[in-house]
Amino acid sequence: MFKASVEYKELRLWTMKHPGFQRERIAEVVAAYFRFVMLSHRWEAMESSLHDIQDKVVFKLKAAGGLVKLQSFCKIARDAGYHWAWVDTYCIDKYNNVELQASLNSMFVWYHYSALTVVYLADVPPSSKSGALAESVWNTRGWTLPEFLAPKIIRFYQQDWSLYLDDNSPNHKESASIMKEMEDATGIDARSIIAFQPGTRDAREKLQWASTRVTTVPEDIAYSLFGIFGVHLPILYGEMKQNALGRLLQEIIAQSGDITALDWVGQPSRFNSCLPADIISYRAPPCLVPSLSEDEIESSVSSLRGAVALESTSKLYQELDRLSPPRFAHRRLHLPCIVFPVTEVRRRSGTDRDEETNTYGVEANGLHDLQITTTHKFSQARRAQQQFLLVRPWDRRLLEHLDFAELPAFADDAESLGNWSESESPLQDSPPISPVEEELDESEFHSRALQLIVRLGQPFSAFLLAQRRGGEYARIASDHHIIVQVKDMAFVHSMMDIRTVMIL
Template sequence: MKGVEEVVMTYFQYVMLSHKWEGEEPLLQDIQGKDIYKLDPISGIKKLQSFCKTAHDLGYRWAWSDTCCIDKNTDVELQASIKSMFAWYHHSALTVVYLSDVPPLSKSGALAKSAWSTRGWTLQEFLAPKVILFYQTNWTLYLDDRTPNHKNSVAIMQELEVATGIDRRAVVAFHPEMRDAREKLQWASTRTTTLQEDIAYSLFGIFGVRLHVDYTEKKQNALGRLLQEIIAQSGDITALDWVGKSSEFNSCLPADITSYEDPPCKLPSLSEEEIQSSVSSLRGAVAPQPASQLYQTLDYLSAARFAHHRLHLPCIVFPITEARRKLGHDQKTYTYELKSDGLRNLQITTEDKFSQFSSARPPPAWQTIVLVRPWDRHLLGLHDTADDRQSVDNWSLPESPSCDSSAAQTESIYSDSHSQALRLLVRLGLPFSGFLLARQRDGEFKRIASDRNIIAQVKDVASITYLMDIRTLEVL
């Protein structure tokens, strides 16, 4: 038997309101059992009356506004509502977006300047619905655009793309998932919420996660729980691509969503022709066995996972052998030129002081700093589907080849597997984005936050098979 909410979403056409909260918004107890049109039209009541009238004039009998349709005094209802919000907007017949600060007869560009575009909750409120209409402060259609669905309005969608940084094709056909997590985090990075925890809670629906809501926790904990869930469920480590301050939740996660404001780190790539050329040059320089062993070791690595706020991170490790501090203008930060065997020299700026390299006395044996490259299975060149995956187990030779054709087939398989391993070496030889970890006394690590992306590269591709220190590190 269907629940009440499922029945409503299935059989009743209802209109949702997306708006910026302002002043005294009506609560459930303010309107329950009352005729809203007979209430004193002040502040939020007037907005609610206009919204209901607009929905009625469009031919709908049911309207929903978040300020007065959720009993916020009941924790169970509040929990369920936050977790269901995306679905409610998605199944609405229409979502009305009210731009209270956009005056009548506004020209194109006013939408981008509206405070509505800066709020955290409104992100899912225009991504989730299939049909939306934008209204100005006097409840007339924005730009007088009478397109039945403003998601089909080229002019408005282009303006929304400029305002939010979200490709209009994603707006029109959005569905919740954890893929491309870093891009979605960037969408939210410049948005604000009244309650600090809401910047994480407002993203639950966008990523398709259902987590407990606790308004007594800190912002860092709320965001940390969300990012932990994304990495744990999807194995997507792009959420580790950020610059700024580390979170108290886990040092590999950022303290604030604003750390995702810059676009994901862009690294050079090679065309298929360039890869083939590089593979050809490596054939005589790299022995098949160590290359295949490296491929197999990386292929067997498990995905990154969290346990008790600790990140278990499969990665390639490069110990830092030297860190020369350079003079800088900022007295609060330190700039270091780093060296590691096999890597080209690189430079970082951080608020952390490397005590390991600041004294003439040798540091304790446990105290080391490493640069890590988080492992990404895409470097193997495999498809996502299990049917398409090629295992290194298949590289072994048949036990007893019985004819020349079998020998030729074996040689072909061996050659193909070696080529695949060499292609991996070529990818590993390209510049990569990494970060620094400092080993703690008990053997765990903590991330050393940097003010910019750390881009590293190996000196010699042919030597990669001997340089790779592949481990799963536990990060606090």
């Protein structure tokens, strides 16, 4: 087809006139010829497939059902000067499993490198006013999220294939009014929409973006996010939604060391109890607890000087600084934690035994007493025999808040955490010397260790774990975040139970 094109003939003529032609010129012509347009749309009842149009001239087919959409889309692409157009309903052989897997794992990249992405809003009537785009069902679908974020250039078309709001600008991502509408509709700030970068950074925020989306095929709610997080995993239709979402979340945590994906409220997954059963568990904002000002931290540090032994603060700091990132192995999460053993779980009086949820009072060493409400049933016999823990999952970002003026930053992105060596296993007995210990003198080290203790003394979101017969633990889900606080931050020994807990 390229050889039959005007571009090819012009290129041949140019090379004949310029014997010392440059390869860059050829590359430019070829790249321009093969620029392509992508379609983002909501599937409708009468969609056709590849086998309905293969080896046929699209514009000669009888316009009916989904073919009307295909012909209109191709006309938009052709009139804009492009030779190639791609639409998922026709450009993927869904009966070829190898092609289907490759396509689904590549779609984000294809949309990103498209010369133009056309968004067709079948439910937005002609001459609609501002706000119609936000109300379109297109904004509720799982696959349309990456199809919207990935492209650099995008244009919205209404039901009759006229431009939304009659905006004839070449790129609707540069339209302030349309981007403001999309920001309000999706909860994604306009800067992220315009300059989105895939990756595992800010995982919790991206999961919240997807939490309102739905897909026809249950597993697609996870598969549609592979490109957004920059991960490549097998597409295994039939594995069920919890397994698909579990594999995605497992990969996010493994690549980045970011534990914010564990911040959710809802029902636990059968894949792993630390992960949610459904993406909707990320719909609520992440858990935020009040934080101290820098002046308040400095005041607390001053009050602790002399009250806390240097040896204790140094040991706590060193133990936490040497912890390895969380990791998964055989669906088991190896989670570094500060552990507070539970001494008593008692059912609150007045709770109806027939209710789906029950409220329990929980006491743990070193923590203020608290109440939790959960669908989990604590039998009296099991409470006497089973070990329970309240744990603070260790997040290395807590060290970043300290005053490291001239030390390397402890970044939480995948690149930084990916440099941890295999020798720094969570289970090893003698971790290597911390870089912090090597570069700080004793007084500076003690000061920053006290800062850490002050921050650890503030309220935090904890996990309640119950030990299982095999020795690993399971997270007990609550209907709200479990917020706890240490009784006395000067009593450092209450925070010294630092270990990697295996959670199934």
